[in-house]
Amino acid sequence: MLKLKMYYRWVTNYLLARISHFSTYALSPRILSIETTERCNLDCIMCPRKQTSLSKREFTLEQFKHVLSLFPRVNTVILLGRGETFMMRDIFPILDFGSRKGIQFTIITNGTMLTAETVKKIPDVGKIVISIDHPHPDRYREIRRGGDLNGIVTNLSLLKKLKPSQWVCIQVVLMNNNIDYLEDFIRLAKSVSANGIKFILPVVFDSKMNGIYPGSSDQVSLKLDRARAYAKKERIRFIAVPQMKKPRICVEPWIGLRISLAGDIYPCCYINNSSEAFWCEWLKNVSLSVPQANYIMGNIYDKSVSGIWNGEEFRCLRRKIIRTNRKTLITSEDLNALRVGIDGSKRFSYCAVCLYRLNKAC
Numbered sequence: 001m002l003k004l005k006m007y008y009r010w011v012t013n014y015l016l017a018r019i020s021h022f023s024t025y026a027l028s029p030r031i032l033s034i035e036t037t038e039r040c041n042l043d044c045i046m047c048p049r050k051q052t053s054l055s056k057r058e059f060t061l062e063q064f065k066h067v068l069s070l071f072p073r074v075n076t077v078i079l080l081g082r083g084e085t086f087m088m089r090d091i092f093p094i095l096d097f098g099s100r101k102g103i104q105f106t107i108i109t110n111g112t113m114l115t116a117e118t119v120k121k122i123p124d125v126g127k128i129v130i131s132i133d134h135p136h137p138d139r140y141r142e143i144r145r146g147g148d149l150n151g152i153v154t155n156l157s158l159l160k161k162l163k164p165s166q167w168v169c170i171q172v173v174l175m176n177n178n179i180d181y182l183e184d185f186i187r188l189a190k191s192v193s194a195n196g197i198k199f200i201l202p203v204v205f206d207s208k209m210n211g212i213y214p215g216s217s218d219q220v221s222l223k224l225d226r227a228r229a230y231a232k233k234e235r236i237r238f239i240a241v242p243q244m245k246k247p248r249i250c251v252e253p254w255i256g257l258r259i260s261l262a263g264d265i266y267p268c269c270y271i272n273n274s275s276e277a278f279w280c281e282w283l284k285n286v287s288l289s290v291p292q293a294n295y296i297m298g299n300i301y302d303k304s305v306s307g308i309w310n311g312e313e314f315r316c317l318r319r320k321i322i323r324t325n326r327k328t329l330i331t332s333e334d335l336n337a338l339r340v341g342i343d344g345s346k347r348f349s350y351c352a353v354c355l356y357r358l359n360k361a362c
Contacts, residue, residue: 021254022322024315028073031256033269034059036081037088038261042110043145044133046173046212048205049082052276057261061090061097067259067300068101071309074256076126078106080269081261086113092121099123108171112147114155119162127167129198130156133175135184143177156192169196174242179214182227189236196237199224203361204282213284217242244359247326250351253318257309263300265308267317270356271295283360286336290350317348324352332360 037058040049059081068074077098079085085107088094098105104126111130122128132152134140140149160168170189172178178185182199189197202212214220224240231238250268252258258266271290278289297317298308308314339353355361 021249021251024318024322025310026254026314026318029071029256029309030073031076031078031252032067032071032074033078033080033256033258034064034067035258035260036079036085036091037083038081039087040083040110041087041112042084042147045143045145046133046175046202046204046209047082048203050206052082052279054082055261058088058090059094059259059261061093063259063263063300064090064094064097068098068103070300070305071257075102076104076106076256078108078269080106080108084113085109086118095123095125099125110144110147111152111155114152114159116158116162119155119159122163124163125166127169128159129169129171130194131171131173132185132188133173134178135181135188139177139181143175153188153192156194160193164193167196168192168194169198169237170194171198171200173202174199174214174220175202175212176214177212179220179223182223183230186227186230186234186236189231190234194236196239197231198239198241199227200241201359201361203355205280207282207285207287210282210285241359241362245329247329247358248356249325250321250354250357253314253321257297259300265297265299265305266295267297267314268356270354270362271350281355281361283336283339283355284332286339288339288342288344288350288353290344294345294347294350317351320348320351326358329358335360 038049038054039056039058079091085091086109095105106127106129107125108129108131111132130152132140132149133143134149137149140147156168159166170185172185185197202209204210204212220242224243228238228240228243252268258269258271260266276292278291280287280289297313298305302308335353335358342349342353344350351357
């Protein structure tokens, strides 16, 4: 029943966004993505935490209540930050309060803290996504330093034992040091009774990290084909961003908001990657700097917050997205040629070359 309810809500939200996608106006937001905490117990090689200053601030239950009062039609909340979600002090009060309000949660976690004690405190939530970037313990520790894959596998097995109906997805950042182990990831997902597995691409914020990209497109696609066939055999839902045949349609500014720890409102979770004035993004040796303030749409404590969602700024952003929609994908080289000509100082200019929309990241 939980899975059907989760699926129905996701489809309904998406269809509402697609129906209104041709207009600069949007129905009241249904989805919130909330930045949880900047505290973390791991040191991952691909994490953008190294490129920004970090604070001890965390999202609180009072903030959560305030946000829900501002946007009463919200039915789905994604908990995702630059830290580990279960290190947020108010995580369980937030989950309990939201569940009583009929909110479905998607929790992004590294899985290290999903102990029996933690699992018993988690109410029925929509989806738990566990980030695992290598299926073998020694190599896992090289990527997610400080982590113990065997402990995480034990936690996930216990999670599905205590909550067999809970939807669990393993998420993998594809890199050159794990691309040859895709079928092992499927076996790992099967061993912990995961419902699905998703392979995404890294977002690179430092030129030194350019080398983590997972090889040529043809090689990656061939390996993903084999993994997909194996996942189908094992009845595990399989999603791979590099194999998406068309650009992703950006629906977030029509359906939801991203709320930072400071209460700033962003149009999507992809933008808010830095607490600095600029965030820098690399794609195969070509970088693009984007002023952070260009995508701050307001703050949850502004008196005028009720007018933000269909105010001129959001309508301008939606107009920009509509005008820059693509029907076909382009190569990384062609995309970089466009990125070089982008004036990042202009508001919403980045949307035209967004890596997410063109399946080059996440």
